[in-house]
Amino acid sequence: MIVALEDNPDVVAVVPTLAGNLPRLRACINSVCASEIDGRLAIVVVWNDPRVERVDLGPATILEPGLNLGLPGGMNFARDSVTAPSLWIIQDDMTVPPTCLCALMERQDRSDHPAIVSPVVLNEQGIIPAKSRAGTVKPDGILDRWYPFEDVAPEALDLEVHLDWVSLSGALVRCDAWDAVGGMDPAFYPLMHSDVDFGYRVTRKGMTVVLESNAVIAHERNGSTPSLFARFLFERNTERFETKHGVVRLSEPEKTSESTKEIVSREASVMVVDFAQYAERYIGGTRDMISALEQSVAEHYQHFLNIQSQAVALEVQVHERDLEIEQCQMDSQDAISRLMASRSMRITRPLRFLGSLARKIRRD
Numbered sequence: 572m573i574v575a576l577e578d579n580p581d582v583v584a585v586v587p588t589l590a591g592n593l594p595r596l597r598a599c600i601n602s603v604c605a606s607e608i609d610g611r612l613a614i615v616v617v618w619n620d621p622r623v624e625r626v627d628l629g630p631a632t633i634l635e636p637g638l639n640l641g642l643p644g645g646m647n648f649a650r651d652s653v654t655a656p657s658l659w660i661i662q663d664d665m666t667v668p669p670t671c672l673c674a675l676m677e678r679q680d681r682s683d684h685p686a687i688v689s690p691v692v693l694n695e696q697g698i699i700p701a702k703s704r705a706g707t708v709k710p711d712g713i714l715d716r717w718y719p720f721e722d723v724a725p726e727a728l729d730l731e732v733h734l735d736w737v738s739l740s741g742a743l744v745r746c747d748a749w750d751a752v753g754g755m756d757p758a759f760y761p762l763m764h765s766d767v768d769f770g771y772r773v774t775r776k777g778m779t780v781v782l783e784s785n786a787v788i789a790h791e792r793n794g795s796t797p798s799l800f801a802r803f804l805f806e807r808n809t810e811r812f813e814t815k816h817g818v819v820r821l822s823e824p825e826k827t828s829e830s831t832k833e834i835v836s837r838e839a840s841v842m843v844v845d846f847a848q849y850a851e852r853y854i855g856g857t858r859d860m861i862s863a864l865e866q867s868v869a870e871h872y873q874h875f876l877n878i879q880s881q882a883v884a885l886e887v888q889v890h891e892r893d894l895e896i897e898q899c900q901m902d903s904q905d906a907i908s909r910l911m912a913s914r915s916m917r918i919t920r921p922l923r924f925l926g927s928l929a930r931k932i933r934r935d
Contacts, residue, residue, distance in 0.1 A: 581610035587645025624663030686748035689737035690786035712816030734768025763804035
Protein backbone atom coordinates (compact mmCIF):
# COMPACT_ATOMS: atom_id res chain seq x y z
CA MET A 572 0.00 0.00 0.00
CA ILE A 573 1.30 3.43 -0.96
CA VAL A 574 0.87 5.95 1.86
CA ALA A 575 1.95 9.50 2.60
CA LEU A 576 5.21 10.13 4.44
CA GLU A 577 3.35 11.20 7.59
CA ASP A 578 1.15 8.06 7.66
CA ASN A 579 3.59 5.81 9.55
CA PRO A 580 5.07 3.86 6.61
CA ASP A 581 7.05 0.66 7.15
CA VAL A 582 9.43 1.53 4.34
CA VAL A 583 10.29 4.85 2.70
CA ALA A 584 11.63 4.81 -0.85
CA VAL A 585 13.98 7.78 -1.25
CA VAL A 586 14.73 9.04 -4.77
CA PRO A 587 17.40 11.77 -4.95
CA THR A 588 17.23 13.27 -8.43
CA LEU A 589 20.57 13.29 -10.21
CA ALA A 590 19.65 14.74 -13.60
CA GLY A 591 16.87 16.72 -15.22
CA ASN A 592 15.31 13.79 -17.08
CA LEU A 593 11.66 14.03 -16.09
CA PRO A 594 10.33 11.10 -18.21
CA ARG A 595 12.94 8.82 -16.68
CA LEU A 596 12.09 10.05 -13.18
CA ARG A 597 8.38 9.38 -13.78
CA ALA A 598 9.16 5.86 -15.03
CA CYS A 599 11.20 5.29 -11.89
CA ILE A 600 8.43 6.56 -9.57
CA ASN A 601 5.76 4.56 -11.43
CA SER A 602 7.74 1.35 -11.00
CA VAL A 603 8.11 2.00 -7.25
CA CYS A 604 4.37 2.69 -6.96
CA ALA A 605 3.67 -0.72 -8.54
CA SER A 606 5.55 -2.53 -5.77
CA GLU A 607 3.69 -5.46 -4.23
CA ILE A 608 3.97 -5.03 -0.45
CA ASP A 609 1.75 -6.12 2.43
CA GLY A 610 2.97 -3.19 4.52
CA ARG A 611 2.97 0.55 4.00
CA LEU A 612 5.30 2.22 1.51
CA ALA A 613 5.92 5.96 1.23
CA ILE A 614 7.91 7.67 -1.52
CA VAL A 615 10.16 10.70 -1.06
CA VAL A 616 11.82 12.58 -3.90
CA VAL A 617 14.74 14.86 -3.06
CA TRP A 618 14.47 17.59 -5.72
CA ASN A 619 18.18 18.26 -6.17
CA ASP A 620 18.06 20.74 -9.05
CA PRO A 621 16.76 24.16 -7.93
CA ARG A 622 16.85 25.39 -11.54
CA VAL A 623 14.00 23.04 -12.49
CA GLU A 624 10.51 23.82 -11.26
CA ARG A 625 9.07 20.92 -9.28
CA VAL A 626 6.25 18.92 -10.83
CA ASP A 627 3.48 16.71 -9.52
CA LEU A 628 4.78 13.18 -8.96
CA GLY A 629 1.59 11.58 -7.70
CA PRO A 630 1.87 10.11 -4.20
CA ALA A 631 5.53 11.09 -3.78
CA THR A 632 6.50 13.68 -1.19
CA ILE A 633 8.95 16.18 -2.68
CA LEU A 634 11.70 17.65 -0.51
CA GLU A 635 13.63 20.67 -1.81
CA PRO A 636 17.05 21.27 -0.24
CA GLY A 637 17.68 24.32 -2.45
CA LEU A 638 20.86 22.95 -4.02
CA ASN A 639 22.13 19.74 -5.56
CA LEU A 640 23.21 17.56 -2.62
CA GLY A 641 24.11 14.59 -4.80
CA LEU A 642 23.12 11.06 -3.80
CA PRO A 643 24.71 10.81 -0.32
CA GLY A 644 23.76 14.34 0.68
CA GLY A 645 20.24 13.88 -0.66
CA MET A 646 19.83 10.64 1.31
CA ASN A 647 21.01 12.33 4.52
CA PHE A 648 18.61 15.21 3.88
CA ALA A 649 15.68 12.82 3.43
CA ARG A 650 16.62 10.71 6.47
CA ASP A 651 15.82 13.64 8.74
CA SER A 652 12.17 13.41 7.61
CA VAL A 653 11.82 9.62 7.87
CA THR A 654 10.41 7.75 10.88
CA ALA A 655 10.10 4.34 9.19
CA PRO A 656 12.44 1.50 10.23
CA SER A 657 13.80 1.02 6.69
CA LEU A 658 14.99 3.14 3.77
CA TRP A 659 14.78 1.92 0.19
CA ILE A 660 17.40 3.74 -1.87
CA ILE A 661 16.22 4.42 -5.41
CA GLN A 662 18.22 6.24 -8.09
CA ASP A 663 16.29 8.09 -10.76
CA ASP A 664 17.97 6.13 -13.58
CA MET A 665 16.60 2.77 -12.40
CA THR A 666 13.27 0.93 -12.32
CA VAL A 667 12.10 -1.93 -10.12
CA PRO A 668 9.72 -4.84 -10.81
CA PRO A 669 6.72 -5.27 -8.47
CA THR A 670 8.33 -8.16 -6.56
CA CYS A 671 11.66 -6.49 -5.79
CA LEU A 672 10.81 -4.82 -2.48
CA CYS A 673 9.06 -7.90 -1.12
CA ALA A 674 12.15 -10.03 -1.83
CA LEU A 675 14.38 -7.48 -0.11
CA MET A 676 12.14 -7.32 2.96
CA GLU A 677 11.90 -11.11 3.26
CA ARG A 678 15.70 -11.35 3.21
CA GLN A 679 16.10 -8.61 5.81
CA ASP A 680 13.58 -10.33 8.10
CA ARG A 681 15.68 -13.51 8.37
CA SER A 682 17.49 -14.35 11.59
CA ASP A 683 20.79 -12.65 10.64
CA HIS A 684 18.86 -9.39 10.06
CA PRO A 685 21.38 -7.80 7.63
CA ALA A 686 21.86 -4.06 7.78
CA ILE A 687 21.75 -3.70 3.99
CA VAL A 688 20.10 -5.98 1.43
CA SER A 689 20.97 -5.13 -2.15
CA PRO A 690 19.30 -6.43 -5.34
CA VAL A 691 21.07 -7.64 -8.47
CA VAL A 692 21.10 -6.40 -12.06
CA LEU A 693 20.76 -8.74 -15.04
CA ASN A 694 22.11 -8.23 -18.54
CA GLU A 695 20.21 -9.09 -21.73
CA GLN A 696 21.17 -12.75 -21.33
CA GLY A 697 19.69 -12.90 -17.82
CA ILE A 698 23.14 -13.02 -16.22
CA ILE A 699 24.51 -10.96 -13.33
CA PRO A 700 27.54 -9.14 -14.82
CA ALA A 701 30.90 -9.54 -13.13
CA LYS A 702 31.99 -6.78 -10.74
CA SER A 703 28.56 -5.17 -10.74
CA ARG A 704 27.05 -5.28 -7.25
CA ALA A 705 29.46 -5.54 -4.31
CA GLY A 706 33.05 -5.93 -3.24
CA THR A 707 35.73 -6.45 -0.64
CA VAL A 708 38.31 -4.17 0.93
CA LYS A 709 41.84 -5.12 1.97
CA PRO A 710 42.81 -4.82 5.67
CA ASP A 711 44.77 -1.66 4.88
CA GLY A 712 41.67 0.04 3.47
CA ILE A 713 42.55 -0.44 -0.19
CA LEU A 714 39.75 -1.52 -2.52
CA ASP A 715 40.20 -5.20 -3.35
CA ARG A 716 37.83 -7.28 -5.46
CA TRP A 717 34.45 -6.50 -6.97
CA TYR A 718 31.63 -9.05 -6.81
CA PRO A 719 30.45 -11.20 -8.53
CA PHE A 720 34.00 -12.18 -9.46
CA GLU A 721 32.73 -13.37 -12.86
CA ASP A 722 29.49 -13.40 -14.85
CA VAL A 723 27.03 -15.68 -13.07
CA ALA A 724 23.41 -16.82 -13.33
CA PRO A 725 21.19 -15.58 -10.45
CA GLU A 726 20.56 -19.11 -9.18
CA ALA A 727 24.31 -19.81 -9.11
CA LEU A 728 25.29 -16.66 -7.19
CA ASP A 729 27.17 -17.55 -4.01
CA LEU A 730 25.34 -15.62 -1.29
CA GLU A 731 27.71 -16.81 1.44
CA VAL A 732 30.71 -14.82 0.17
CA HIS A 733 31.88 -12.28 2.75
CA LEU A 734 31.26 -8.76 1.45
CA ASP A 735 32.56 -5.49 2.85
CA TRP A 736 30.09 -3.39 0.91
CA VAL A 737 27.19 -3.67 -1.54
CA SER A 738 25.79 -1.32 -4.15
CA LEU A 739 23.09 0.93 -2.72
CA SER A 740 21.09 1.27 -5.94
CA GLY A 741 17.80 -0.39 -5.01
CA ALA A 742 19.13 -1.43 -1.58
CA LEU A 743 16.99 -1.76 1.56
CA VAL A 744 18.75 -0.26 4.60
CA ARG A 745 17.81 -0.54 8.26
CA CYS A 746 17.54 2.96 9.70
CA ASP A 747 19.18 1.90 12.97
CA ALA A 748 22.23 0.77 10.97
CA TRP A 749 22.13 4.03 9.03
CA ASP A 750 22.17 6.06 12.23
CA ALA A 751 24.84 3.87 13.84
CA VAL A 752 27.42 4.99 11.26
CA GLY A 753 26.14 8.55 10.88
CA GLY A 754 24.53 8.07 7.48
CA MET A 755 26.30 8.56 4.19
CA ASP A 756 29.37 10.76 3.73
CA PRO A 757 28.33 13.74 1.57
CA ALA A 758 32.00 14.39 0.76
CA PHE A 759 31.70 11.58 -1.80
CA TYR A 760 29.91 14.10 -3.97
CA PRO A 761 27.86 13.67 -6.05
CA LEU A 762 27.71 9.84 -5.82
CA MET A 763 30.68 7.70 -6.91
CA HIS A 764 31.92 5.31 -4.17
CA SER A 765 29.53 6.79 -1.61
CA ASP A 766 27.94 3.34 -1.32
CA VAL A 767 31.36 1.69 -0.95
CA ASP A 768 32.22 4.03 1.92
CA PHE A 769 28.84 3.61 3.63
CA GLY A 770 28.80 -0.18 3.33
CA TYR A 771 32.38 -0.47 4.56
CA ARG A 772 31.62 1.62 7.64
CA VAL A 773 28.57 -0.56 8.32
CA THR A 774 30.55 -3.82 8.15
CA ARG A 775 33.36 -2.35 10.27
CA LYS A 776 30.71 -1.85 12.95
CA GLY A 777 30.13 -5.62 12.94
CA MET A 778 26.94 -5.57 10.87
CA THR A 779 26.38 -7.59 7.69
CA VAL A 780 25.54 -6.60 4.14
CA VAL A 781 24.17 -9.09 1.60
CA LEU A 782 22.95 -9.51 -1.95
CA GLU A 783 19.53 -10.99 -2.73
CA SER A 784 19.38 -12.74 -6.11
CA ASN A 785 15.55 -12.90 -6.05
CA ALA A 786 15.42 -9.10 -6.06
CA VAL A 787 16.22 -7.63 -9.47
CA ILE A 788 16.39 -4.04 -10.70
CA ALA A 789 16.98 -2.42 -14.07
CA HIS A 790 19.70 0.20 -13.75
CA GLU A 791 21.23 2.35 -16.47
CA ARG A 792 24.88 2.37 -15.33
CA ASN A 793 26.06 5.99 -15.01
CA GLY A 794 22.78 7.00 -16.60
CA SER A 795 22.91 10.36 -14.86
CA THR A 796 26.65 10.92 -15.21
CA PRO A 797 28.51 11.94 -18.43
CA SER A 798 31.29 9.46 -19.22
CA LEU A 799 34.27 11.81 -18.73
CA PHE A 800 32.83 13.11 -15.46
CA ALA A 801 32.20 9.52 -14.33
CA ARG A 802 35.84 8.63 -15.01
CA PHE A 803 36.97 11.68 -13.05
CA LEU A 804 34.69 10.83 -10.12
CA PHE A 805 35.83 7.21 -10.07
CA GLU A 806 39.49 8.19 -9.80
CA ARG A 807 38.85 11.06 -7.38
CA ASN A 808 36.59 9.17 -4.99
CA THR A 809 38.69 6.00 -5.09
CA GLU A 810 41.58 8.10 -3.83
CA ARG A 811 39.28 9.72 -1.26
CA PHE A 812 38.11 6.32 0.02
CA GLU A 813 41.60 4.87 0.32
CA THR A 814 42.89 8.02 2.00
CA LYS A 815 39.99 7.97 4.44
CA HIS A 816 40.21 4.28 5.34
CA GLY A 817 43.81 3.41 4.51
CA VAL A 818 45.42 5.16 7.48
CA VAL A 819 45.56 3.13 10.70
CA ARG A 820 44.25 5.35 13.48
CA LEU A 821 44.54 4.78 17.22
CA SER A 822 41.09 6.28 17.61
CA GLU A 823 38.16 7.32 15.49
CA PRO A 824 38.47 10.84 14.05
CA GLU A 825 36.42 13.54 15.67
CA LYS A 826 33.06 14.03 14.03
CA THR A 827 32.81 17.18 11.98
CA SER A 828 30.34 19.84 12.99
CA GLU A 829 29.74 20.76 9.37
CA SER A 830 26.25 20.26 8.01
CA THR A 831 25.53 18.25 4.89
CA LYS A 832 24.95 21.46 2.92
CA GLU A 833 28.27 22.93 4.09
CA ILE A 834 30.18 19.79 3.11
CA VAL A 835 28.46 19.60 -0.28
CA SER A 836 29.06 23.30 -0.96
CA ARG A 837 32.76 22.92 -0.22
CA GLU A 838 33.16 19.75 -2.26
CA ALA A 839 31.20 21.12 -5.21
CA SER A 840 33.26 24.32 -5.34
CA VAL A 841 36.56 22.44 -5.17
CA MET A 842 35.33 19.89 -7.69
CA VAL A 843 34.78 22.57 -10.33
CA VAL A 844 38.49 23.39 -10.35
CA ASP A 845 39.57 19.75 -10.00
CA PHE A 846 37.39 18.65 -12.90
CA ALA A 847 38.52 21.58 -15.07
CA GLN A 848 42.15 20.56 -14.51
CA TYR A 849 41.32 16.90 -15.12
CA ALA A 850 39.48 17.76 -18.34
CA GLU A 851 42.40 19.92 -19.50
CA ARG A 852 44.83 17.05 -18.89
CA TYR A 853 42.48 14.70 -20.70
CA ILE A 854 42.13 17.10 -23.63
CA GLY A 855 45.91 17.58 -23.71
CA GLY A 856 46.43 13.83 -23.74
CA THR A 857 43.84 13.49 -26.48
CA ARG A 858 45.61 16.18 -28.52
CA ASP A 859 48.90 14.30 -28.14
CA MET A 860 47.22 11.09 -29.25
CA ILE A 861 45.69 12.86 -32.26
CA SER A 862 49.06 14.40 -33.19
CA ALA A 863 50.78 11.02 -32.94
CA LEU A 864 48.00 9.45 -34.99
CA GLU A 865 48.23 12.18 -37.63
CA GLN A 866 52.00 11.68 -37.85
CA SER A 867 51.56 7.93 -38.15
CA VAL A 868 48.93 8.38 -40.86
CA ALA A 869 51.22 10.80 -42.73
CA GLU A 870 54.12 8.33 -42.55
CA HIS A 871 51.95 5.45 -43.73
CA TYR A 872 50.54 7.63 -46.53
CA GLN A 873 54.04 8.58 -47.67
CA HIS A 874 55.00 4.91 -47.56
CA PHE A 875 51.94 4.15 -49.69
CA LEU A 876 52.92 6.88 -52.17
CA ASN A 877 56.44 5.44 -52.38
CA ILE A 878 55.07 1.96 -53.06
CA GLN A 879 52.64 3.39 -55.60
CA SER A 880 55.51 5.20 -57.36
CA GLN A 881 57.56 2.00 -57.41
CA ALA A 882 54.59 0.11 -58.82
CA VAL A 883 54.21 2.67 -61.62
CA ALA A 884 57.93 2.38 -62.42
CA LEU A 885 57.65 -1.41 -62.53
CA GLU A 886 54.63 -1.16 -64.83
CA VAL A 887 56.69 1.01 -67.20
CA GLN A 888 59.54 -1.53 -67.13
CA VAL A 889 57.15 -4.41 -67.77
CA HIS A 890 55.57 -2.53 -70.66
CA GLU A 891 59.02 -1.84 -72.15
CA ARG A 892 59.94 -5.52 -71.81
CA ASP A 893 56.68 -6.52 -73.47
CA LEU A 894 57.48 -4.22 -76.40
CA GLU A 895 60.99 -5.68 -76.65
CA ILE A 896 59.63 -9.25 -76.65
CA GLU A 897 57.03 -8.35 -79.23
CA GLN A 898 59.72 -6.77 -81.42
CA CYS A 899 61.94 -9.84 -81.03
CA GLN A 900 59.06 -12.10 -82.07
CA MET A 901 58.40 -9.94 -85.12
CA ASP A 902 62.12 -9.91 -86.03
CA SER A 903 62.30 -13.71 -85.64
CA GLN A 904 59.26 -14.20 -87.82
CA ASP A 905 60.74 -11.92 -90.49
CA ALA A 906 64.04 -13.82 -90.36
CA ILE A 907 62.27 -17.16 -90.76
CA SER A 908 60.20 -15.82 -93.64
CA ARG A 909 63.33 -14.52 -95.43
CA LEU A 910 65.11 -17.82 -94.83
CA MET A 911 62.24 -19.85 -96.26
CA ALA A 912 62.11 -17.58 -99.31
CA SER A 913 65.88 -17.66 -99.93
CA ARG A 914 67.57 -19.27 -103.03
CA SER A 915 69.42 -21.85 -100.94
CA MET A 916 66.16 -23.12 -99.41
CA ARG A 917 64.69 -23.50 -102.94
CA ILE A 918 67.77 -25.38 -104.22
CA THR A 919 67.96 -27.74 -101.25
CA ARG A 920 64.25 -28.46 -101.09
CA PRO A 921 64.51 -31.73 -103.21
CA LEU A 922 67.42 -32.94 -101.08
CA ARG A 923 65.52 -32.23 -97.87
CA PHE A 924 62.54 -34.12 -99.28
CA LEU A 925 64.69 -37.16 -100.11
CA GLY A 926 66.27 -37.06 -96.65
CA SER A 927 62.88 -36.99 -95.01
CA LEU A 928 61.71 -39.89 -97.20
CA ALA A 929 64.79 -41.97 -96.34
CA ARG A 930 64.24 -41.48 -92.63
CA LYS A 931 60.65 -42.60 -93.01
CA ILE A 932 61.69 -45.77 -94.94
CA ARG A 933 64.21 -46.68 -92.21
CA ARG A 934 61.57 -46.32 -89.53
CA ASP A 935 59.20 -48.55 -91.43
